[in-house]
Amino acid sequence: MRRIADSTVRRLSLYLRFLEESTNRGLVTISSDELARRGGTTSAQVRKDLSFFGSFGKRGLGYSVPELTESLREILGLRRDWQVIIVGAGKIGTALAQYRGFRQRGFRVTAVYDRDPKKIGTRWDALTVRDMAEIERDIQKEHPDIAVLTTPAEEAQVVVDRLVSAGMRALLNFAPIQLQVPPDVTLKNVNMAMELEGLSFALTNRDR
Amino acid sequence: MRRIADSTVRRLSLYLRFLEESTNRGLVTISSDELARRGGTTSAQVRKDLSFFGSFGKRGLGYSVPELTESLREILGLRRDWQVIIVGAGKIGTALAQYRGFRQRGFRVTAVYDRDPKKIGTRWDALTVRDMAEIERDIQKEHPDIAVLTTPAEEAQVVVDRLVSAGMRALLNFAPIQLQVPPDVTLKNVNMAMELEGLSFALTNRDR
DNA sequence: ACATGTGAACTGCTTCACAGCG
DNA sequence: CGCTGTGAAGCAGTTCACATGT
Numbered sequence: 001m002r003r004i005a006d007s008t009v010r011r012l013s014l015y016l017r018f019l020e021e022s023t024n025r026g027l028v029t030i031s032s033d034e035l036a037r038r039g040g041t042t043s044a045q046v047r048k049d050l051s052f053f054g055s056f057g058k059r060g061l062g063y064s065v066p067e068l069t070e071s072l073r074e075i076l077g078l079r080r081d082w083q084v085i086i087v088g089a090g091k092i093g094t095a096l097a098q099y100r101g102f103r104q105r106g107f108r109v110t111a112v113y114d115r116d117p118k119k120i121g122t123r124w125d126a127l128t129v130r131d132m133a134e135i136e137r138d139i140q141k142e143h144p145d146i147a148v149l150t151t152p153a154e155e156a157q158v159v160v161d162r163l164v165s166a167g168m169r170a171l172l173n174f175a176p177i178q179l180q181v182p183p184d185v186t187l188k189n190v191n192m193a194m195e196l197e198g199l200s201f202a203l204t205n206r207d208r
Numbered sequence: 209m210r211r212i213a214d215s216t217v218r219r220l221s222l223y224l225r226f227l228e229e230s231t232n233r234g235l236v237t238i239s240s241d242e243l244a245r246r247g248g249t250t251s252a253q254v255r256k257d258l259s260f261f262g263s264f265g266k267r268g269l270g271y272s273v274p275e276l277t278e279s280l281r282e283i284l285g286l287r288r289d290w291q292v293i294i295v296g297a298g299k300i301g302t303a304l305a306q307y308r309g310f311r312q313r314g315f316r317v318t319a320v321y322d323r324d325p326k327k328i329g330t331r332w333d334a335l336t337v338r339d340m341a342e343i344e345r346d347i348q349k350e351h352p353d354i355a356v357l358t359t360p361a362e363e364a365q366v367v368v369d370r371l372v373s374a375g376m377r378a379l380l381n382f383a384p385i386q387l388q389v390p391p392d393v394t395l396k397n398v399n400m401a402m403e404l405e406g407l408s409f410a411l412t413n414r415d416r
Numbered sequence: 417a418c419a420t421g422t423g424a425a426c427t428g429c430t431t432c433a434c435a436g437c438g
Numbered sequence: 439c440g441c442t443g444t445g446a447a448g449c450a451g452t453t454c455a456c457a458t459g460t
Contacts, residue, residue, distance in 0.1 A: 004413070005451065006406070013405045014386055031419065039386055043419085044453055051421060059459045060418045076405050077412025084404075095303040096400075101384060107404050146407050169414075170407040172400070176309060178222055178247055186410040188403040192304075192380070195396040196292075196315050197221040197284050198214070199354050199378040202394040204285025205212070206377075213429065239441065251441085252431055259443060267437045268440045418460090425454070432447070438440090 008049050012072055014039045015046065019069040031062035081106045083144040087159055089114035089122070089129045092174055093150035098124055110144060132159075139166040146170045153177040216257050220280055222247045223254065227277040239270035289314045291352040295367055297322035297330070297337045300382055301358035306332055318352060340367075347374040354378045361385040 018038045022030055032043040032050075039046070050056055050068075053075050057063045073079055084107050086093050096102070097112050114120060115132035122129045130138065138144075147168045151159050156175035163171065170186045173179055176193040226246045230238055240251040240258075247254070258264055258276075261283050265271045281287055292315045294301050304310070305320050322328060323340035330337045338346065346352075355376045359367050364383035371379065378394045381387055384401040 004409075007451075009406050009409050010402055012409075013399075013402045016405075017384070017386075017401075033419085040388075042453070044422095044455090045451095047419090047421060048452075055421065057420050059420045061460075062419065075409070077408040078405065082404075082408060082411075091303040091306055095299040098299055099400075101401060102404070105401055105404070106408075145411060146404065170411050172403055172407060176225070178225075180248075184414075186407055186414075188406055190398055190400060190403060191221075192307075192398060193225075193309060193313055194218055194221045195380055195398060196290075196310070196313070196354065197224075197286065198217050198396055199380060199394055200285040200290060201212075201217050201220075201283070203290075203353060203378050206392075206394075215429075241441085250431070252433090252444095253429095255441090255443060256430075263443065265442050267442045269438070270441065419458105420460100421458080422456095423454105424456105425452105427452075428450095430447105430449075432445105434444095434446105436441105436443080438442095 002052065004052055008052065009076075011039060011041065011045070011049050012076060015049075016069065016072040016076065016078075019065055019072065022065050023069065027065050029062045030065055030068070032057070034062075078106055081108050082146055083108055083110045083142070084146045084148060085109070085111045085113065085135075085139075085144045086148045086150060087113045087132075087135070087163070088150035088152075089116070089119045090150055090152075093148075094124065096148060096150065097127060107146070110142065111138060136162065136166040139163070139168060144168070146172060149173045149175055149179075151175060210260065212260055216260065217284075219247060219249060219253070219257050220284060223257075224277065224280040224284065224286075227273055227280065230273050231277065235273050237270045238273055238276070240265070243271075286314055289316050290354055291316055291318045291350070292354045292356060293317070293319045293321065293343075293347075293352045294356045294358060295321045295340075295343070295371070296358035296360075297324070297327045298358055298360075301356075302332065304356060304358065305335060315354070318350065319346060344370065344374040347371070347376060352376070354380065357381045357383055357387075359383060 015035050018035055032046040035046045036043045056068050056071050086097050086109060089112050097109050102109055112127050112129050113132045113135050114129050119129050120131045147163050149156055153175045156177050157179055160179050164185055173189045176191050179187060181187045223243050226243055240254040243254045244251045264276050264279050294305050294317060297320050305317050310317055320335050320337050321340045321343050322337050327337050328339045355371050357364055361383045364385050365387055368387050372393055381397045384399050387395060389395045
């Protein structure tokens with residue numbers, strides 16, 4: 001398989017969302033044009049994105065909603081559940097741990113870590129905040145798939161180094177800092193400061 | 209001014225972060241190469257990014273940390289404060305409203321809205337949750353600059369339409385849905401579901 | 417007739433490489 | 439000599455346009 005662009009994967013994720021919505025509305029087929037309108041892209045883009053993985057449509061007709069849904073789940077690796085740990089039990093970590101959308105999509109939060117003794121042992125729903133000191137042991141025992149980082153920026157790189165050497169290979173970073181990871185580790189960033197500054201730039205330079 | 213790529217603006221935001229860090233470490237000058245290493249890019253990229261806005265460096269020397277910091281603040285529109293409202297007082301909205309990083313960077317959360325009567329009137333810090341019904345009036349009176357959307361996905365588009373017709377021109381959307389806005393409105397998305405699915409894809413297709 | 421699938425053209429971001437200047 | 443600033447080249451992602459299959 002040829003290398004797939006990040007932008008393509010993001011759009012596949014969107015298409016899947018529309019397909020799920022279409023299923024709920026009882027639609028049986030959908031065209032690349034309809035998928036494109038909802039995703040703010042073009043029909044050619046939709047077809048090109050899908051073409052990297054195979055031929056899923058019927059000429060003259062469009063795509064079968066259930067079949068394309070299943071194909072996208074397969075492509076995105078969503079036919080299985082993923083074990084997620086959250087590192088950092090601050091405001092955002094807490095909010096994420098309790099966020100329903102995760103489990104609904106097959107991302108099961110199985111542990112939350114913090115190093116603050118006041119937080120360790122606290123319970124939310126079925127989760128107890130664990131001691132950061134135990135994280136290496138736990139990773140080697142429980143093999144979580146994805147770590148979500150919600151520590152303060154100052155600690156994030158140190159924590160990442162620990163997670164990576166303990167074996168984590170997929171990280172979602174919320175700390176407003178660019179982390180360094182080895183090439184076999186996949187890192188995605190959610191950087192609200194950056195997005196806000198993007199809005200600030202747009203507002204400032206609107207009428208150029 | 210020529211149209212600036214989104215990716216460029218995001219990097220400028222990163223450069224600014226490193227510059228602030230460099231200031232704290234007492235550095236006086238910095239080279240494009242150093243900026244590049246921290247941002248996971250190349251020195252040519254750094255120089256090209258900056259070149260869209262002017263010449264900030266000294267040949268043979270590099271960039272003055274305080275001068276480049278100030279220039280980037282200017283470019284990104286960060287020499288003023290921005291008024292931010294949060295729409296949706298759920299888990300994530302609550303976490304964001306209390307997030308210190310916002311105010312530190314000049315983004316002042318001035319109001320939080322929800323339509324749930326049980327939440328309206330609740331106080332956090334200096335903020336009281338306001339009734340969603342009053343949002344149009346408030347926008348016209350208080351002229352907030354940026355709205356952060358943390359409503360459930362089902363309600364997000366309706367809320368956006370209300371915000372836009374009330375005059376909002378910059379939106380940061382946390383709902384896992386692609387929103388439609390007119391071309392004069394700037395919309396940025398933070399979509400955790402999409403990032404997680406990107407990680408799922410990477411983990412699944414790693415050894416292609 | 418209609419919508420897909422895809423090579424070819426195009427657009428625009430990134431990288432190169434070097435002239436220019438301190 | 440070192441590092442910036444920048445045209446030119448390279449490359450990746452997007453769009454076009456049409457042959458193809460139903």
